[in-house]
Amino acid sequence: MPKLLSLVVCMTLLTWLTVVAASLIRARAWTPKGLMLAFGNRDNLPEATPLAGRTQRAAANSLENLLFFAALALVAQAAGATNERVLLGAQIFLWARVVYLPVYVLGIAFVRTGVWSVSIVGLGLMVAGMV
Template sequence: MTHTLALVIYMAILTWLALLVASLIRVKGWTPSGTMIALGNRENLPAATPFAGRAERTARNTLENFVFFAAIALVAHATGATSPKVATGAEIFFWARVVYIPVYYAGIAYLRTAIWVVSIVGLAMMISAIL
């Protein structure tokens, strides 16, 4: 397996964790009543706190960007694009996303956007190496 494909797997794990954590934060899954909500059908969820809202938006953004990353990485692999720019772009994307999540949780608006732009630069590097 190539390093880029390994990063797809790592990004899938990170995305799943972001979704899981956002869900647990929303229902306060560490409490007995929150555990019951988390194990149920999630009807009548409590109103999202500002932190829970950020966690949910972080998870959604992570999922949306993972789809693009996975598609680009898989096309690179399928076409045999072996330029170091593909691997470097994938690394940039992955590590930017690792940093993005806690920054978004903390609510640091402009830094969050700057980190997102860095991740997009990583995707652009990958695409430019494929085309």
């Protein structure tokens, strides 16, 4: 598999894990009652704790950013523009997201924005590598 597409798969798996973690934390699936909620339709979820809320927002942010990343990566792959700049941008994006998620979940506000900015620089490098 081409390196760029491997990075898309990695980001997709990271996003999926984040969505699953958010769901399990919100349902409190480590308790018997929470486990039943997690297996059910989640109609009566408890009020989100601050941790659950941050985890849900981090998961939503990952889904949003996966869309942009995957679109750029797939366009680059289809156009044959998988040069070093595009790959570097994709790697920066992925590793920034790996750092971003725990920083967001832990609630480290200013660092979170800085790490997010690094991921956006990665997307910018991908675009720059295609023009």
